[in-house]
Amino acid sequence: MAETSHVATRRKERKDKEAAELTKDVKEVKNEGEKAADNSEEAPTNGVEANGQNGEFQVEPIELPPFEIIVGDRIDPLVFKFQFKNVEYSSGRNKTFLCYLVDRGNTADGLLRGYLEDEHTGSHAEEAFFTQCLPQYDPALKYTITWYVSSSPCSACAAKIAELLKARKNIKMSIFAARLFEWEEAEIQAGLRALHTAGCKLRMMKPTDFSYTWDTFVENEEQPLNPWEDCKENYEYYHEKLADILQ
Numbered sequence: 001m002a003e004t005s006h007v008a009t010r011r012k013e014r015k016d017k018e019a020a021e022l023t024k025d026v027k028e029v030k031n032e033g034e035k036a037a038d039n040s041e042e043a044p045t046n047g048v049e050a051n052g053q054n055g056e057f058q059v060e061p062i063e064l065p066p067f068e069i070i071v072g073d074r075i076d077p078l079v080f081k082f083q084f085k086n087v088e089y090s091s092g093r094n095k096t097f098l099c100y101l102v103d104r105g106n107t108a109d110g111l112l113r114g115y116l117e118d119e120h121t122g123s124h125a126e127e128a129f130f131t132q133c134l135p136q137y138d139p140a141l142k143y144t145i146t147w148y149v150s151s152s153p154c155s156a157c158a159a160k161i162a163e164l165l166k167a168r169k170n171i172k173m174s175i176f177a178a179r180l181f182e183w184e185e186a187e188i189q190a191g192l193r194a195l196h197t198a199g200c201k202l203r204m205m206k207p208t209d210f211s212y213t214w215d216t217f218v219e220n221e222e223q224p225l226n227p228w229e230d231c232k233e234n235y236e237y238y239h240e241k242l243a244d245i246l247q
């Protein structure tokens with residue numbers, strides 16, 4: 001049971017850090033308002049460049065976490081409500097949260113569940129999922145992978161996932177996204193279409209998906225999710241955009 005207490009300690013540390021971060025994020029949003037709307041939400045693939053672009057780095061250089069990709073069991077409720085909110089402009093949300101379910105069929109340890117977030121790192125959560133959560137790939141198994149992500153993948157990640165799905169036909173993949181990341185960009189749209197063509201099921205998160213994610217991946221204290229105002233309207237907005245892109 002030593003493992004449990006270790007995990008608990010790490011979770012505690014993580015929670016403290018997230019709480020501090022959230023306060024900072026909220027402050028930033030308040031201070032900068034929609035001015036930050038055009039900030040790149042996902043870091044570019046080059047780690048050094050990402051650090052340079054992220055203004056937080058100059059301000060608080062000692063805040064660097066001991067690990068680059070944070071992997072966990074359940075998300076803090078306040079962090080979830082902020083990071084997954086399906087607003088049109090995602091000010092202050094400069095990282096991706098990825099909740100995952102993996103069904104590997106009739107194996108002893110068949111079902112995997114958890115979440116990860118990318119932070120201060122050049123490697124995106126989507127890529128980290130395959131290296132950290134699913135490092136062992138068995139071509140004899142059938143994989144059903146479901147992601148609930150705070151925003152849809154960038155073009156580089158979309159291309160990588162599409163390649164992977166083409167190469168590994170025994171993986172069935174569904175991605176439910178709270179927001180569309182930079183959907184006006186032609187490159188991003190091409191990435192989403194490539195994913196779709198490769199057989200990935202791509203959907204926007206409906207209010208019921210937010211509730212499901214809350215129930216499954218959040219430290220919800222047995223409380224149901226009270227969806228924010230405009231949750232359904234925002235879903236419909238993004239749903240329409242995605243349908244146009246995938247047409």
Ligand SMILES: [Zn+2]
Pocket residue numbers: 042124125126153154155156157158
């Ligand atoms: Zn990416």
